[in-house]
Amino acid sequence: MVTLIEKPTLLLDKTKTVRNIERMVARAAAGGVSFRPHFKTHQSADIGEWFRDRGVTKITASSVDMAAYFAAAGWQDILVAFPVNVRQSKAINKLAHEVELHLVVEAVGTAVTLNNFLGADVHVWLKVDAGSGRTGIHWQDEELLADVAHTVADAPRLKLTGLLTHAGHTYRATSPEQIVAVYDETAVRLNHARDLLHAEGHNLLVSVGDTPACSIVDDFGRVDEIRPGNFVFYDLVQQRLGACLPDDIAVGVACPVVAKHEADHRIILYGGAVHLSRDSMVVNGETIYGRVARLTKEGWGQMLYGSKLVSLSQEHGILKTDPATFESLDVGDVLLVLPVHSCLTVDLYGRYTTLSGEVISKMRTNE
């Protein structure tokens, strides 16, 4: 593999990826919940097939364009887990004719507009804010929940289907116990809203599921569907949360060493913000942009904990190393950078290369 690397290259460990997929398929089955994986992390028709081969039939996308990409790849049951963007009425309408389309609504006005421009039926999920504070109807706002539910239920093109949330605040947890607590609280809150709307005549499903919770929780409780996405690759953030082991991280960017500075054991990688994204995490008070491992014949080795990417500019990555690692590396060597946040790193590329050199397809977010 190493000999093929000329410049920053997105490498995919297929074995680890498939293992991550199989593990989550098994977790959902054991938990008795329906599995609608989020495809926003891999954005790949090829990787989608690895899910399909393991019985997955319905998926989540984060944009209408992504849904259209996967519809073209043969997926027939797609949820767009983002508040309906009414300016994409044409593209939404087209999709509604092609697949079983699930959309997310959180306002009366959007429901009305959507119903008016649709020429085919869609499923509608109410977006609920169960504590993350990003968007959605607050779970205690009973009036708004009921208003939007009634509006959707009365709209001929809209089939009121369920309540949906993304408990993104699991990412702020500092222990697995906290992640479980956030999950349980989220389920309680969504079921509170479900019971309320049931009393008003609506029968609703409940859909949750971020990667930290879905990787850790054993009892999914009164939940119908989970939608994790990042688990397909995991990353340093997930490792720190306790959602995966270092060996589960399935993607990285191979980066050549271009310079060395003995005085402070600083190594310059060809690998900057345009190859890794600017996402960072704070470890022991220090901001880091990635960790590194050595490429091996089989893939990559263990994380070199004495080294960390401490700064990125557009094309440069500055790696602080321990003296032994510094001595062992030469200009022209290649290191594998494990990403802080794999979703954003992967998004920068138009394809993956597997450890055997195979090219794996990937959509582009922006034209």
Place this chain on the structure above:
Amino acid sequence: MVTLIEKPTLLLDKTKTVRNIERMVARAAAGGVSFRPHFKTHQSADIGEWFRDRGVTKITASSVDMAAYFAAAGWQDILVAFPVNVRQSKAINKLAHEVELHLVVEAVGTAVTLNNFLGADVHVWLKVDAGSGRTGIHWQDEELLADVAHTVADAPRLKLTGLLTHAGHTYRATSPEQIVAVYDETAVRLNHARDLLHAEGHNLLVSVGDTPACSIVDDFGRVDEIRPGNFVFYDLVQQRLGACLPDDIAVGVACPVVAKHEADHRIILYGGAVHLSRDSMVVNGETIYGRVARLTKEGWGQMLYGSKLVSLSQEHGILKTDPATFESLDVGDVLLVLPVHSCLTVDLYGRYTTLSGEVISKMRTNE
């Protein structure tokens, strides 16, 4: 323009872009320095022509791939301002045969390797660290400077041409006076190294030039060439540094409003980290990811200072607004997000759209 926007779209104000180009061309001429603009910000063959039309004949690129893209667009004098990546020997050799190629070297070993694989001559600039601390030979490391200079001078394929630095620490300045001071100090340090090597028989040019300094400094001093890049578009960081006015910012991302939350005047934009990049800046102790303006018939209006992007996830942007702005906006409206760092925002796209709807070409960094 507004009616054309369906989803996050990279908008380019051509009038402002051309004005920014003309102003920098004039500054270089007035300062008596050669102008080799960095094309890493716009990455566009079309925009390159706007430079060429104003007399620019030599350019800077940040990667071998970018140099190849601009060589294909007819540029014949290209500097790759990044330490030579010896793993790209084939691509470098090809370019060396096609154009007047300038490369950057900071180690004896790299110079030797480079000379060995080249089949055509190249210009070599020594990369000097004049205080930024990123990479390069420290300006006071007289032994290493002399060693690398002699190695390059003795290598048949390498033409020792100059000393080059990027004084990236101007970005950490807190006043225009500090930027001028960093520039002056940088010029003094490079000239110290130049005089030292002159005494050893080498005649060298000096190349500097980041956008903050080149936008502010009037007296360029004993410098032969400047290489700013970001000035073509500028951004919020440059505005805060005093390197541009708000009205000079020439790119932004048009983002639809998809949800509103009255309680805290929070507006959800379809525009997240994959559309804007995760780059941020701290303003009055608060981290922000962008500011917004309204789209108008002619382009976009003044920055809405009461609003700021306070959080980004993959596709969502959370905008905190003042009450009046909140009331004036509806789901389905479009706002223009002015980027914190235009280089990274632009890098996410494969093309620009001008205010008149014209599509402007752009290369992709990663395959």
